[in-house]
Amino acid sequence: MIWQLDFILLVIVVICAIAAISVKDLxxxxxxxxxxxxxxxxxxTEMGAVDVAFTEATVGAGISTAFFIGAIYHTSRRTKD
Amino acid sequence: MEAMDYIISKYNYWMYIILMMIGFYAMIAKKNLVKKIVGMNIFQTAIILFFISTASKKGGASIPIIQNGHGSATDIINTAHYVNPLPHVLMLTAIVVMVSTFGVAIALLLMLYKKYNTLEEDEIISILKTENGK
Known part of the structure; x- marks a missing residue:
């Protein structure tokens, strides 16, 4: 594993997590x-866990986002915090 | 100085703790129920990331597929050349559990919206209080 790539990806991941919980639009x-x-x-993938990586790509990024968007269209987009 | 080097050399563990605390904060402090579910997702993926990182090894370890596995059984397998596959398998189960809890949470969210017509926790609690006050 290349530690520079690891570090940059971890920093972007933390930024994405903070943005996902602090943005005002669901x-x-x-x-x-x-x-x-x-x-x-x-x-x-960079850590050598390709099986976990493709499960996360199909299930975590694909299905979860689709469920989330479906739920938001059935309810409301607005949030107070 | 030695302690500082030790802390910096374990930077990935600090990042996982930061991610876990971001998710925990969202679960506790956010009033919106969708934000709480986002926080739960971040918390679970932070734990999975920690477990996967314990499996990886420095110094060019490859994915656990044995070279020359068929035919010549004379090669001695050196475990330092392969990453540990046991945490990967455990965390595959954890990802499936994560998605099922996510689905149940979304279903509960839709039922709550149908009944109370809002997604904010404090509004739901105030509606419940006025119903109980009657």
Whole structure:
């Protein structure tokens, strides 16, 4: 594993997590959570865990984001915090 | 100085603790129920990231597929050349559990919205209080 790549990916992951919980629009929050999942998937591929990485890519980034967007369209996009 | 080097050399563990605390903060302090679910997702993926990082090794370890596995059984397997596959398998189960809890949470969220017509926790609690006050 290359530690520079590891460090840069970890910093972007933390930034995505903070953005996903602090943004005021729930649809943006769902998209940022999908980006967070894809970055984690890159991190796991880089660590040599390819099986976990493709499970996360299909299930964490794909299905979860689709469920999230569906739930938000059935309810409301607005949030107070 | 030695302690500082030790802390910096374990930077990935500090990052996982930061991620875990971001998720925990979102679960506790955010009023919106969708934000709470986002926080739960971040918390669970931080734990999975910690476990996967314990499996990886420095110095060019590759994925656990044995070279020359068929035919010649004369090669001695050196475990330092392969990453540890046991945490990967455990965390595959954890990812499946994560998605199922996420699905149940989304279903509960839709039921709550159908009943109370809001996603904010404090509004739901105030509606419940006025219902109980009658």
């Amino acid at each position: 649809l943006s929050s769902a998209i940022l959570l999908g980006a967070y999942s894809f970055l984690l998937c890159l991190l796991w």
